[in-house]
Amino acid sequence: MKDRLTKWRLLSVFAVLALVLSGCGEPFLSTLKPAGAVAKQQYDLMILSTIIMVLVIAVVTVIFVLAITRFRRKKGEENKIPKQVEGSHLLEIIWTVIPIILLLILAVPTVAATFEQANVKEMDKKPNKDGVRDALVVNVRANLYWWEFEYPDYKVITSQELVVPTDQKVYFNLISSDVKHSFWIPAAGGKMDTNTDNVNKFWLEFDGAKAQEANNLFYGKCAELCGPSHALMDFKVETKSQDDFKKWLSAMQSAKAASPTDTAAAQGQKLFEQNCLSCHAVSPDDARPEQARLAPNLATFGERSRVAGILDHNEEELKNWIRDPEKYKPGNKMSGTYKQLNEQELDQLAAYLMSLKVEEQ
Amino acid sequence: MSTIAQKRGFASTIWDYLTTVDHKKIAILYLIAGGIFFLMGGIEAMMIRAQLAVPNNDFVSAGLYNELLTMHGTTMIFLAAMPLLLGFMNAVMPLQIGARDVAFPFVNALGFWLFFFGGLFLNLSWFLGGAPDAGWTSYASLSLASEGHGIDFYALGLQISGFGTLMGGINFLVTIINMRAPGMTYMRMPLFTWTTFVASALILFAFPPLTASIFMLSFDRMFGANFFNVAAGGNTIIWEHFFWIFGHPEVYILILPAFGIFSEIFSTFSRKRLFGYSSMVFATVLIGFLGFMVWAHHMFTVGLGPVANAIFAVATMAIAVPTGIKIFNWLLTIWGGSIKFTVPMLYAVAFIPSFVAGGVTGIMQAVAPADYQYHDTYFIVAHFHYVIVGGVVFALLAGVHFYWPKMFGTMLSEKIGKFTFVFFFIGFHLTFFIQHFLGLMGMPRRVWTFLPGQGLDAGNLISSIGAAFMAIGVILLLLNVVITSVKNERVGNDPWEDGRTLEWAIPSPPPFYNFKQLPLVRGLDAYWLEKMEGKTTLTPAEPIGDIHMPNGSFTPFVISLGLFIAAFGAMYHVDDKAWAIPVLIGGLAITFGAMAYRSIKDDHGFHIHKEDLMDDDNEDKGVKA
Numbered sequence: 001m002k003d004r005l006t007k008w009r010l011l012s013v014f015a016v017l018a019l020v021l022s023g024c025g026e027p028f029l030s031t032l033k034p035a036g037a038v039a040k041q042q043y044d045l046m047i048l049s050t051i052i053m054v055l056v057i058a059v060v061t062v063i064f065v066l067a068i069t070r071f072r073r074k075k076g077e078e079n080k081i082p083k084q085v086e087g088s089h090l091l092e093i094i095w096t097v098i099p100i101i102l103l104l105i106l107a108v109p110t111v112a113a114t115f116e117q118a119n120v121k122e123m124d125k126k127p128n129k130d131g132v133r134d135a136l137v138v139n140v141r142a143n144l145y146w147w148e149f150e151y152p153d154y155k156v157i158t159s160q161e162l163v164v165p166t167d168q169k170v171y172f173n174l175i176s177s178d179v180k181h182s183f184w185i186p187a188a189g190g191k192m193d194t195n196t197d198n199v200n201k202f203w204l205e206f207d208g209a210k211a212q213e214a215n216n217l218f219y220g221k222c223a224e225l226c227g228p229s230h231a232l233m234d235f236k237v238e239t240k241s242q243d244d245f246k247k248w249l250s251a252m253q254s255a256k257a258a259s260p261t262d263t264a265a266a267q268g269q270k271l272f273e274q275n276c277l278s279c280h281a282v283s284p285d286d287a288r289p290e291q292a293r294l295a296p297n298l299a300t301f302g303e304r305s306r307v308a309g310i311l312d313h314n315e316e317e318l319k320n321w322i323r324d325p326e327k328y329k330p331g332n333k334m335s336g337t338y339k340q341l342n343e344q345e346l347d348q349l350a351a352y353l354m355s356l357k358v359e360e361q
Numbered sequence: 362m363s364t365i366a367q368k369r370g371f372a373s374t375i376w377d378y379l380t381t382v383d384h385k386k387i388a389i390l391y392l393i394a395g396g397i398f399f400l401m402g403g404i405e406a407m408m409i410r411a412q413l414a415v416p417n418n419d420f421v422s423a424g425l426y427n428e429l430l431t432m433h434g435t436t437m438i439f440l441a442a443m444p445l446l447l448g449f450m451n452a453v454m455p456l457q458i459g460a461r462d463v464a465f466p467f468v469n470a471l472g473f474w475l476f477f478f479g480g481l482f483l484n485l486s487w488f489l490g491g492a493p494d495a496g497w498t499s500y501a502s503l504s505l506a507s508e509g510h511g512i513d514f515y516a517l518g519l520q521i522s523g524f525g526t527l528m529g530g531i532n533f534l535v536t537i538i539n540m541r542a543p544g545m546t547y548m549r550m551p552l553f554t555w556t557t558f559v560a561s562a563l564i565l566f567a568f569p570p571l572t573a574s575i576f577m578l579s580f581d582r583m584f585g586a587n588f589f590n591v592a593a594g595g596n597t598i599i600w601e602h603f604f605w606i607f608g609h610p611e612v613y614i615l616i617l618p619a620f621g622i623f624s625e626i627f628s629t630f631s632r633k634r635l636f637g638y639s640s641m642v643f644a645t646v647l648i649g650f651l652g653f654m655v656w657a658h659h660m661f662t663v664g665l666g667p668v669a670n671a672i673f674a675v676a677t678m679a680i681a682v683p684t685g686i687k688i689f690n691w692l693l694t695i696w697g698g699s700i701k702f703t704v705p706m707l708y709a710v711a712f713i714p715s716f717v718a719g720g721v722t723g724i725m726q727a728v729a730p731a732d733y734q735y736h737d738t739y740f741i742v743a744h745f746h747y748v749i750v751g752g753v754v755f756a757l758l759a760g761v762h763f764y765w766p767k768m769f770g771t772m773l774s775e776k777i778g779k780f781t782f783v784f785f786f787i788g789f790h791l792t793f794f795i796q797h798f799l800g801l802m803g804m805p806r807r808v809w810t811f812l813p814g815q816g817l818d819a820g821n822l823i824s825s826i827g828a829a830f831m832a833i834g835v836i837l838l839l840l841n842v843v844i845t846s847v848k849n850e851r852v853g854n855d856p857w858e859d860g861r862t863l864e865w866a867i868p869s870p871p872p873f874y875n876f877k878q879l880p881l882v883r884g885l886d887a888y889w890l891e892k893m894e895g896k897t898t899l900t901p902a903e904p905i906g907d908i909h910m911p912n913g914s915f916t917p918f919v920i921s922l923g924l925f926i927a928a929f930g931a932m933y934h935v936d937d938k939a940w941a942i943p944v945l946i947g948g949l950a951i952t953f954g955a956m957a958y959r960s961i962k963d964d965h966g967f968h969i970h971k972e973d974l975m976d977d978d979n980e981d982k983g984v985k986a
Contacts, residue, residue, distance in 0.1 A: 024798075024801070024802065025798075025801065025802030025803060025816045026802070026803070026815060026816040029802065029803035029815055029816065030801065030802045030803050030816070031734045031801050031802070031803060032801050032802065039734075041730065042730050042731050042733060042734050045728050045730055045731040046725065046728075046731045046734070046801075049724065049725040049728050049731065050725065052724075053721035053722075053724060053725060056685075056717070056721060057714075057717060057718070057721060060688060060689075060692070060713070060714070060717050061714065063689075063692045063696070064692060064713055064714065066696075067692055067695045067696045067700075068695065068700060068710055071631070071695060071696065071697060071698050071699065071700050072700050072702070073632075073699045073700055073701045077699060080632075080699050081632060081699075081893070082631070082632055082633050082697055082698050082699050083633075083697065084633060084634045085633065085634070085636060085693075085697065086634070086636075086637075086638070087636055087637035087638065087639070087640065087690075088636075088637070088693075091637075091689070091693065092637055092640050092686070095685060095686060095689040096682060096685075096686060099681055099682050099685045100682060103678045103679070103681060103682070103724075106678065106724070106728060107674070107675050107678055110671070110674050110675075110727075110728045110729060110730065110731075111671045111674070111675065113729075113730040114667045114670050114671045114674065114729045114730055115667045115671065117667075117730050117733070118666065118667035118670075174664075176502075178502075178506065179502040179503045179506050180500055180502045180503060180597065182662060182736075182737060184737075184805070186734065186803035187803075189733065189734075190662070190730065190731075190732070190733020190734040190736070191662050191733055191734075191736060191737070192662050192664060192733070193662050193663050193664060195597065195598065195663065195664065196502045196591045196597055197591050197596055197597055197598055198598075198664070200663075200664035201664075219803065219815070221803065221805050222805070223662075223736065223737040223738065223805045223806075224500075224737060225427070225495065225496045225500075225503060225807040226503060227427070227503065227506070228422075228423035228424045228426075228427060228494075228809070229423060229809075230427075230805075230807060230808065230809070231423070231805075231807075231808035231809040231810050231811065232809075232810075234812075310812060330422065330423040330424060331423070331424070
């Protein structure tokens with residue numbers, strides 16, 4: 001029995017090694033490939049705690065293996081009665097004090113990092129005369145299966161794809177408009193819940209060099225069970241250099257509602273106005289209150305990397321999505337809110353949506 | 362047992378179990394009901410792993426998946442692990458302290474039937490429009506938004522079964538305080554009794570917050586209250602606090618009795634008294650106490666602020682100290698012993714590395730900023746399965762093998778048991794070890810499916826294969842039970858030969874009055890002490906005399922049935938069904954009527970006469986031989 005056990009343990013050690021060698025996940029998604037100050041600090045804490053814990057495991061394993069191998073009841077010992085030991089004060093003190101010391105080593109950086117990562121004082125500093133703060137603030141609003149990102153100081157709203165500058169702190173206001181969700185960009189740092197009750201605040205930073213390794217596109221996830229399509233409530237984070245980000249912001253600010261030249265797209269625009277516009281806005285400066293913003297802002301739709309956060313970004317998938325959203329995101333709020341469209345209408349609508357661009361106009 | 366218990370027909374056996382107030386029979390009821398729920402939870406788990414075996418799978422739909430994950434968690438915690446542990450407490454604890462029964466046999470039966478009807482109600486949701494789908498935590502914003510009656514089934518079912526658990530806890534507390542045999546001081550109690558005691562105290566303090574919050578949830582959903590409705594001034598975070606003020610101690614309600622079972626097994630099969638007994642007791646009490654101080658570590662990402670997060674982080678780390686004390690005491694118990702690798706001992710030995718692995722990831726999560734990454738990912742799923750399966754389920758499987766002869770008078774096959782162990786042990790590590798990495802690689806928990814191209818495919822497949830191994834282990838265990846029951850080879854008082862505590866001094870299964878004469882306890886491991894002095898029986902503390910026993914009663918069943926019926930009324934009242942309110946009132950009338958009947962009608966029980974006990978003596982000897 002014992003031999004078999006040791007063999008299995010060896011096997012699992014090899015399995016772990018294989019896993020380590022095969023990498024620690026994808027750079028755009030994994031917490032083990034930290035791509036920013038917050039994620040890095042959290043990663044360092046993981047490593048510190050892992051080292052301490054492996055130390056503990058090693059000690060326990062050595063005693064454990066020695067005990068179960070040395071003190072087996074052997075043949076001829078059926079009647080042996082071992083010495084009945086009550087305990088040992090010295091040992092008790094040792095294995096009480098050493099863990100306390102180890103925990104103190106872990107507790108100090110934990111407390112320090114907790115306070116550092118919760119420091120959002122910059123957000124509350126006075127804005128300049130244009131109403132712009134030094135700190136970049138993004139309001140995140142989570143909805144049943146989509147995300148809205150608002151840059152309040154710049155009066156810009158976008159959805160599904162968060163755009164952030166690299167190498168500077170980005171501050172977030174988080175709230176949910178229906179049920180509780182949780183905002184998580186694993187490679188950039190830990191998550192924070194979007195409550196229905198209150199606004200949560202935290203910050204993240206995106207490292208420019210690491211972002212390039214991830215092709216400037218990180219995956220974001222909803223991490224709190226929120227309904228049938230919780231698993232599909234993905235968003236993307238596009239990182240830009242600080243200059244490019246400024247350009248993007250001003251492009252967003254000056255973006256005009258698209259007026260397609262193509263006839264199919266023009267037809268699509270009409271369809272859109274009849275069926276979709278009451279929920280979906282098509283310009284980044286949506287002045288309506290957030291309660292009225294019932295669906296993702298589509299101003300940058302043509303530039304996105306995914307349809308509905310999950311499907312490949314092409315006209316075919318877009319038409320599939322519009323044909324039957326329920327099939328791809330069960331429980332979404334879009335199904336059944338617009339008239340049934342025929343194939344020609346779908347083509348026109350898709351052409352229009354794909355023409356919605358801000359940067360490449 | 363000549364005059365009192367005769368061979369019975371099937372129907373009368375059923376009736377006997379429906380009306381029993383005997384702690385040993387109630388233990389068997391808990392074992393059967395808990396076992397069935399365990400299998401259901403297991404099937405749900407297998408469906409979850411089948412769905413997640415490959416990316417973009419459509420084995421189950423998104424809505425059904427959420428129902429499965431909710432019911433898997435709820436069933437395993439409330440309807441499988443806890444009742445099975447309550448079963449062992451019922452079976453063993455009164456014997457360990459030398460008592461003839463628990464303090465309130467009637468309440469004991471009531472506790473079981475409430476649990477049973479609550480669990481039945483919850484599971485009927487599968488057939489009546491859909492199971493709950495907001496996770497076992499049932500966070501308020503989602504549970505209020507959830508359509509259909511799933512969450513109502515959750516709230517009402519858990520409310521009813523929660524009453525049962527609370528009664529069980531109080532009953533055990535009173536029993537341990539009042540009914541210990543002469544000489545059984547607190548510091549001579551076996552560790553399983555101690556952990557039962559502390560776990561019962563935790564039940565006493567942890568269940569009321571759950572009861573209160575589930576009442577609020579029920580009223581929000583069924584009667585238009587606004588406790589958790591933000592638009593009407595309610596607050597959803599308060600649900601999370603309530604739930605975890607219950608939920609964290611709940612973890613210790615599960616793990617402490619598991620520790621108790623392992624403590625018994627370690628010392629029995631090492632032939633050594635438990636190393637550092639008093640520090641083990643101290644550690645148990647301390648874990649129980651600290652268990653109430655750490656609930657917010659489940660809520661690090663809620664936005665409580667750095668002060669709360671830091672305090673709860675450090676408090677959580679503190680729990681590692683008493684838990685470490687326990688681990689080292691177990692190691693030193695087997696150190697220098699004479700270890701016999703029986704099936705229970707295999708589980709106990711496997712428990713140490715498995716549980717330590719689960720424990721250290723717990724400490725890693727106490728590091729609040731790092732937990733912002735772990736929280737709600739598969740890392741958490743891996744962690745709590747390591748402690749609950751590697752700790753509690755291993756203890757349950759060990760306990761089944763260890764106490765089976767005491768409960769049923771026949772031994773489970775050691776050979777099949779070893780196969781069960783191998784499959785379950787390998788399957789367990791295969792399933793859950795890899796999940797740590799899935800979580801770190803960015804996989805949130807409670808996801809119905811995952812998209813390809815995220816580096817998560819291989820890990821999930823391995824995990825699903827592991828689950829199949831565990832299933833094979835469980836099937837082998839069932840086979841073992843069937844084969845053993847058919848063979849039915851009777852065993853004597855102390856089938857493991859190294860029994861140390863009082864329960865091994867009496868026949869297997871014990872006579873319904875347990876001890877003919879209450880034993881005199883002269884130290885820790887009372888039976889071992891007698892054996893070492895060459896005796897085979899305990900020193901009696903009293904002469905043989907009449908024994909006062911309670912009568913069986915059908916009333917607990919009826920009280921519970923009434924609440925079961927009333928719950929349907931409360932639930933369908935929302936749909937404006939005309940019959941709903943009458944059913945609610947009718948059900949409550951049955952419950953209160955049965956309670957009134959119980960209060961008004963005197964039942965003094967009966968006496969077993971001295972002469973009958975003398976007769977029994979001869980038969981017992983026959984069993985022993």
